Amino acid sequence: MPLDTYKFHDLIHRCFRCGYCKFPTNWMDTNNCPPYARFRMEPYSCGGRLWLTRAWLNETLDWSEHLAEILYSCTTCRNCEIKCPLSFNVDIVNMVVAARGEMVEQGKVPPAVKRFLENIDLHGNPYGSAKSRRGAWAEGAAIERYSGQEYLYYVGCTGSYDTRAQNSSRALGVLLSKAGVSLGVLGAEENCDGNEVDKLGETGLFEMLAEDNIARYNDLGVKKIITLSPHAYNAMKNLYPRYGGDFQVFHYTQILLELINEGRLDVSRGFDAQVTYHDPCFLGRWNGEYEAPRKLLAAVPSLRLVEMEKNRDAALCCGGGAGNFEIDLLGGSESSPARRRVREAAATGATILAVACPKCLVMLEDALKAEELEGMLAIRDIAEILAEAGGTE
Amino acid sequence: MGTIYQELVDIVDAEHVSDRPEELYIYSFDLGTAEPHRPDYVVAPRMTQQVQEIMRLANREKVPVVPLGGGLSLAGLAVPLKGGILIDLKRMDSIIEVNEKARYAVLECGVSQAQLTSYLARQHPGLTHSEPGAPPTATIAGNVLIHGQGDLAQPYGFNSDLVNGLEVVLPTGEVCRFGSCAIGVSWFTNHPLPDMGLFFGWCGTTGIVTKLSIRLFPAKRLRGVGQFVVDDEELVPEIMEKITRTQMAEDVIAYSRAIPPFGMGLQHFTVNIAADSEKELEFKQELIWDDALGEYISRGVGGYLGFTRGLERPQISKTSDYKKGGGFEYVGSVMPIEKYPLCYRRGREISEKHDIPYTVTGRCIGAGHSMMFAWTYAFNRADPETMRQARQALHETDDLVLELGGVIWKPGTYGQQLIIERLDPGTRELMRRIKAVLDPGGIMNPGNWEGI
Numbered sequence A: 001m002p003l004d005t006y007k008f009h010d011l012i013h014r015c016f017r018c019g020y021c022k023f024p025t026n027w028m029d030t031n032n033c034p035p036y037a038r039f040r041m042e043p044y045s046c047g048g049r050l051w052l053t054r055a056w057l058n059e060t061l062d063w064s065e066h067l068a069e070i071l072y073s074c075t076t077c078r079n080c081e082i083k084c085p086l087s088f089n090v091d092i093v094n095m096v097v098a099a100r101g102e103m104v105e106q107g108k109v110p111p112a113v114k115r116f117l118e119n120i121d122l123h124g125n126p127y128g129s130a131k132s133r134r135g136a137w138a139e140g141a142a143i144e145r146y147s148g149q150e151y152l153y154y155v156g157c158t159g160s161y162d163t164r165a166q167n168s169s170r171a172l173g174v175l176l177s178k179a180g181v182s183l184g185v186l187g188a189e190e191n192c193d194g195n196e197v198d199k200l201g202e203t204g205l206f207e208m209l210a211e212d213n214i215a216r217y218n219d220l221g222v223k224k225i226i227t228l229s230p231h232a233y234n235a236m237k238n239l240y241p242r243y244g245g246d247f248q249v250f251h252y253t254q255i256l257l258e259l260i261n262e263g264r265l266d267v268s269r270g271f272d273a274q275v276t277y278h279d280p281c282f283l284g285r286w287n288g289e290y291e292a293p294r295k296l297l298a299a300v301p302s303l304r305l306v307e308m309e310k311n312r313d314a315a316l317c318c319g320g321g322a323g324n325f326e327i328d329l330l331g332g333s334e335s336s337p338a339r340r341r342v343r344e345a346a347a348t349g350a351t352i353l354a355v356a357c358p359k360c361l362v363m364l365e366d367a368l369k370a371e372e373l374e375g376m377l378a379i380r381d382i383a384e385i386l387a388e389a390g391g392t393e
Numbered sequence B: 001m002g003t004i005y006q007e008l009v010d011i012v013d014a015e016h017v018s019d020r021p022e023e024l025y026i027y028s029f030d031l032g033t034a035e036p037h038r039p040d041y042v043v044a045p046r047m048t049q050q051v052q053e054i055m056r057l058a059n060r061e062k063v064p065v066v067p068l069g070g071g072l073s074l075a076g077l078a079v080p081l082k083g084g085i086l087i088d089l090k091r092m093d094s095i096i097e098v099n100e101k102a103r104y105a106v107l108e109c110g111v112s113q114a115q116l117t118s119y120l121a122r123q124h125p126g127l128t129h130s131e132p133g134a135p136p137t138a139t140i141a142g143n144v145l146i147h148g149q150g151d152l153a154q155p156y157g158f159n160s161d162l163v164n165g166l167e168v169v170l171p172t173g174e175v176c177r178f179g180s181c182a183i184g185v186s187w188f189t190n191h192p193l194p195d196m197g198l199f200f201g202w203c204g205t206t207g208i209v210t211k212l213s214i215r216l217f218p219a220k221r222l223r224g225v226g227q228f229v230v231d232d233e234e235l236v237p238e239i240m241e242k243i244t245r246t247q248m249a250e251d252v253i254a255y256s257r258a259i260p261p262f263g264m265g266l267q268h269f270t271v272n273i274a275a276d277s278e279k280e281l282e283f284k285q286e287l288i289w290d291d292a293l294g295e296y297i298s299r300g301v302g303g304y305l306g307f308t309r310g311l312e313r314p315q316i317s318k319t320s321d322y323k324k325g326g327g328f329e330y331v332g333s334v335m336p337i338e339k340y341p342l343c344y345r346r347g348r349e350i351s352e353k354h355d356i357p358y359t360v361t362g363r364c365i366g367a368g369h370s371m372m373f374a375w376t377y378a379f380n381r382a383d384p385e386t387m388r389q390a391r392q393a394l395h396e397t398d399d400l401v402l403e404l405g406g407v408i409w410k411p412g413t414y415g416q417q418l419i420i421e422r423l424d425p426g427t428r429e430l431m432r433r434i435k436a437v438l439d440p441g442g443i444m445n446p447g448n449w450e451g452i
Helices: A034-039 A046-057 A065-072 A079-083 A087-105 A111-123 A156-161 A163-178 A195-199 A203-220 A230-243 A252-261 A291-298 A337-346 A358-370 A382-389 B004-011 B021-026 B048-061 B113-123 B140-145 B233-246 B278-292 B294-298 B337-353 B384-403 B413-422 B425-438
Strands: A151-154 A224-227 A248-251 A273-277 A303-306 A352-355 A378-381 B041-043 B065-068 B085-088 B095-099 B104-108 B163-169 B175-179 B208-215 B222-230 B251-257 B267-275 B302-309 B326-335 B359-365 B370-380 B407-409
Touching: A034 A046, A034 A337, A046 A065, A046 A087, A046 B021, A065 A087, A065 A111, A065 B021, A079 A087, A087 A195, A111 A195, A111 A203, A151 A163, A156 A163, A156 A358, A163 A252, A163 A358, A163 A378, A163 A382, A195 A203, A195 A230, A203 A230, A224 A230, A224 A252, A230 A248, A248 A252, A252 A291, A252 A382, A273 A291, A291 A303, A291 A382, A337 A358, A352 A358, A352 A382, A358 A378, A378 A382, B004 B041, B004 B048, B048 B065, B048 B085, B048 B163, B048 B208, B095 B113, B104 B113, B113 B140, B140 B208, B222 B233, B222 B278, B233 B251, B233 B267, B233 B278, B233 B337, B233 B359, B251 B337, B267 B278, B278 B294, B294 B302, B326 B337, B326 B384, B337 B359, B337 B370, B337 B384, B370 B384, B384 B407, B384 B413, B407 B413
Parallel strands: A151 A224, A224 A248, A273 A303, A273 A352, A352 A378, B041 B085, B065 B085
Antiparallel strands: B095 B104, B104 B208, B163 B175, B163 B208, B222 B267, B222 B302, B251 B267, B251 B359, B326 B370, B326 B407, B359 B370
């Protein structure tokens, strides 16, 4: 495809490759771009990706699977957009996603990306698991099916299928139900939210998922949605309105904070541990929600919250964004972002690394094992911590 | 013995060696106007021993080696002009030691400016280093080796004057140390052993610096920037002389630029001042603005524009986006301060001739001993004609530097040849001999200082 028909053809040459995008906001290292942190070679930096994209689009460089892997290794964490001082910074991730879109159009994506997208198309989830088992996580838990309650509790693919994340799905469902929140789940009728599909550049499949979900929710009379995953939160809050989706969307930490403030959530048993919190990119940098999770943790008796040096908009991504929790172009090394992140958490002296995203939960849990830090640190979803503090565990 | 690629993989690891088109493409470029040249291999070592083994391999196979730090010289100094192995040194980024009492830091060669700034601010807030105005990914080692200067240049001079020691891998693979560390003691001084000028200013043609020790300085509690302006460029040298005479400033920069248009032709000064107390700050401000520069204000030829507390470190630069074109390059020079008016006027002529809005900057080095004067030319990376114009302007400016009696700072190959043509024959012969002794295979960054 010639460069001049690329959506950002008049923008992409403006990246100077000065490298601001490699840093966190406190400048402490050059490891805050996940792919660059993983490989430490210039093509994997944000600027390298943009220059390669331009070279491919202006036919200076041929497509290759390696080129595609470099583009798809971007987790769309938006650290680059936070750090780049130039006016086009708001479109840096969009430029990468648009280039991926061109690759999708041409059928030239890495095999793992193809498999990821095919699984969502065929099974409604990236794992290729049976649709009929999507609601199995809730078996035995006192969580109702959605039938017009105030909130739809949207669990998402990872919370539905990953055995570790299922625990946080259940913890949150029970926690909300016990607090008297009127909610229901879709079980096997739930479908992928499509956030990762959008970030992988598969616009057509995303549109299909969004329209299908919106139609289903409208049919059911859904007005308000609580999401377990910040990824789903982002899609439903920011992308669905383009397709007519008109829902009030909340990340679960925002609802739990409301319940705490209203005295409807019992956390009186406390949680006696030093805890550090990892900001998920799609809650923090994408949606500006840095405080609700922290306020929740601060509200738990005996819990001592300590910050990692890279926190809030400086947080290092776990490496799972844009499908990489399954596509895994950044794994397999002590330099993998998730392994770096658990080391950063362990360095605080905390014994618990709290998360508010099922993808971060799974990524960091695996990293913990790889780093052999299990005796020192445990990964817990905030919902699990609050459930324990309230005795609903 | 396998292929060069396989041997590089054996030395480092498969993930940090590449001969694939994507890596070769990215590492073929400088960020300025230099024409790209592809390396044959790219390797990113993590430790000195790996650099040694790469150098032995390259020396055995007579393959060129190009060391790369931050890659921000903008003079094409790390473009692999003759292919070979490009060594990206940024993975070697450990801060090995900070000594608070002796005020020095020992660093691996890939440590960036911002990384050290941030580390000192968080771990040793009483210390600071002389940070250049380069983007924050610029490495400390790269800046030192090209004789860079930073925001403590006025009291302390060039950053290359602030080095206490080096660890260097020679082109033949041996490791050498210079400074006090060479005799096994701490890295606290470069004196009084034989000096290490074999590596500064050589553009990576004599060896690869893998570690260095630099001097740190007290970080004053209060820092800020004062601004002053005059409309007559002839006043700049004497104003610089007066400010430096007070010895109250950390950094003194004069600049002029075409954008915004209302500032065109004016000569602006930024003067960094630091203090540990309000009293000290007030005293320093009084000495500079009242005693040194008050006469210009009372004569109506100069204006004080105010003092802003706080110092942006690392500095944020948007120069590359001036033309919404993603590119700029500059010629830097080391120049006597009295040449400022001529540098400004002649530089402006070159810019206007090539239809590029002019930007000139002069940073005072030491107590007025010299200045680093730079002419910046923005271009649009998507428009080859603007790149050609900028390249031509840069060459004309290289010529101008020598015509005005200055020395080209971190010259690219064009500037290097201009210097070689004028070089004292004895010096040139000594350089040739040194190069032959250190790099008998001629593998180090070939194309640079060629023909000495």
